[in-house]
Amino acid sequence: MISDSRTSAGVDNISSYSKMWRYGVPGQRQFVICSAGNLATTQAVIAALERDIKNTEETSLLNVTDMHQAAEYIGKISVDVQEKAGGGSVFESTFLLAGEILGSQSALFMIYAQGNFIVSSSQVPFLQIGEMKYGKPILDRVIQESTATDRAVVCGLLSMDATLKSNLTVGPPIELYILQHGSLTLGRYRSFGEDDDYMRDLRKLWNTAMEDAIDAMPLLTLG
Amino acid sequence: MISDSRTSAGVDNISSYSKMWRYGVPGQRQFVICSAGNLATTQAVIAALERDIKNTEETSLLNVTDMHQAAEYIGKISVDVQEKAGGGSVFESTFLLAGEILGSQSALFMIYAQGNFIVSSSQVPFLQIGEMKYGKPILDRVIQESTATDRAVVCGLLSMDATLKSNLTVGPPIELYILQHGSLTLGRYRSFGEDDDYMRDLRKLWNTAMEDAIDAMPLLTLG
Numbered sequence: 479m480i481s482d483s484r485t486s487a488g489v490d491n492i493s494s495y496s497k498m499w500r501y502g503v504p505g506q507r508q509f510v511i512c513s514a515g516n517l518a519t520t521q522a523v524i525a526a527l528e529r530d531i532k533n534t535e536e537t538s539l540l541n542v543t544d545m546h547q548a549a550e551y552i553g554k555i556s557v558d559v560q561e562k563a564g565g566g567s568v569f570e571s572t573f574l575l576a577g578e579i580l581g582s583q584s585a586l587f588m589i590y591a592q593g594n595f596i597v598s599s600s601q602v603p604f605l606q607i608g609e610m611k612y613g614k615p616i617l618d619r620v621i622q623e624s625t626a627t628d629r630a631v632v633c634g635l636l637s638m639d640a641t642l643k644s645n646l647t648v649g650p651p652i653e654l655y656i657l658q659h660g661s662l663t664l665g666r667y668r669s670f671g672e673d674d675d676y677m678r679d680l681r682k683l684w685n686t687a688m689e690d691a692i693d694a695m696p697l698l699t700l701g
Numbered sequence: 702m703i704s705d706s707r708t709s710a711g712v713d714n715i716s717s718y719s720k721m722w723r724y725g726v727p728g729q730r731q732f733v734i735c736s737a738g739n740l741a742t743t744q745a746v747i748a749a750l751e752r753d754i755k756n757t758e759e760t761s762l763l764n765v766t767d768m769h770q771a772a773e774y775i776g777k778i779s780v781d782v783q784e785k786a787g788g789g790s791v792f793e794s795t796f797l798l799a800g801e802i803l804g805s806q807s808a809l810f811m812i813y814a815q816g817n818f819i820v821s822s823s824q825v826p827f828l829q830i831g832e833m834k835y836g837k838p839i840l841d842r843v844i845q846e847s848t849a850t851d852r853a854v855v856c857g858l859l860s861m862d863a864t865l866k867s868n869l870t871v872g873p874p875i876e877l878y879i880l881q882h883g884s885l886t887l888g889r890y891r892s893f894g895e896d897d898d899y900m901r902d903l904r905k906l907w908n909t910a911m912e913d914a915i916d917a918m919p920l921l922t923l924g
Contacts, residue, residue: 611834615863619911632918640838656923666923680918687917688842691910695855695903700879700889 479576479657480634481512482642484649498653499524501531501539505662507579509539509548510655514608515571515591522559523552523571545585546597549575553593560591567591572607576657584659604634612644613637627656632680635670639681652677702799702880703857704735705865707872721876722747724754724762728885730802732762732771733878737831738794738814745782746775746794768808769820772798776816783814790814795830799880807882827857835867836860850879855903858893862904875900 481497495517502508511527513520530538542548552573563569570591578584586598588605598605600623606614620633631654641648650672657665670677704720718740725731734750736743753761765771775796786792793814801807809821811828821828823846829837843856854877864871873895880888893900 611867612838614867615835615838616911618863618866619908620915628920629915631921632915635921636915636918640841643841644834644837654921668921668923676919676921683918684914685842687914688839691907691914692843692852692855692859694910695859695906696899697851698854698858698877698891698899700891 479510479655482648486647509577512574519571526555544582549587549595553589557593613641702733702878705871709870732800735797739792742794749778767805772810772818776812780816836864
């Protein structure tokens, strides 16, 4: 899971908020959630998820029995929050939910503002929310079900960097979280600030690689 | 100038129309126009441009004195056509206009639906209209004022191919027109159909280059 941290209400009202949340009980269940859309809706949904855990409610991320039920639960909270705010597209948020529960399958879901959701598959090996168009072509060209995690991480970071470069409403820090299927342990986390050495090297090397690759392409012969 | 040819009114109502028009008088003036947006508006604007030429009207592409005046003229026609249709965003079209007029400077303009326009510059060496986000990152990374035409053509075709791959509302044939600054002669034109050999080779080589480039990037070390 990779997310940026830019929140904007117009170009003159920009803040930095994490859009990634991680929950887990080692050996039992692990979740990571990312959000896009209305910040108040997002924060209210996350607050409700955490309140339900704290109050040991009948349904919470700590007692849903499979990932499908977890997605349904988050979707319902999101719809309730939006209705309470008055409804309409301005209050919409979408979520990515990845995780695994002991005795059930790991899964990656995209939860729409309407509360319904779709799951990734071998034909759809990645999902995106928010400002997704700039970063989609590189994912489309590279990511397959069989893609190794190392390669997927580089590709995902380059996809996010392309979006940062092309759109002011996407900004650092970038957050990365890798949940290892089957391990049920905390994932590996890394945050990349504006001046992160790795991201700066990656960006520079990638720009050079792009230029070299274009120079290596066959030139078009025109009359 | 590079354009696709897909026109859609929903995914079940897809047609192929050229979105590129070329006009010129050798040694005097050369223009190329591309459009995005409402097809009826676009066709009405083009019909008006051609009617004004045929009827040797007081103002037409054949007697405007500089590119700025040409952009203003097209913008006014576009606004008139949209108003006649009833106005509103559904009737909007945007245009790219490139060209040169003897005794004046060559220029590239983007003409908004509102009839106003912006010009390219050394800081903004390319302009896009329509479904632009998918194809923008590669242009952002590669195209500069100093970029050679050959490299710009490859980069532009890859940008268009990325958009085709990621969005159903963009489709072949792709059209390419290269106007040589200062020549005032007809540009070089090429149309690329769905099975075009060059585009197929380019796409395949580029996918391989992307994968190789990603494999050559430094891997991230995580705890």
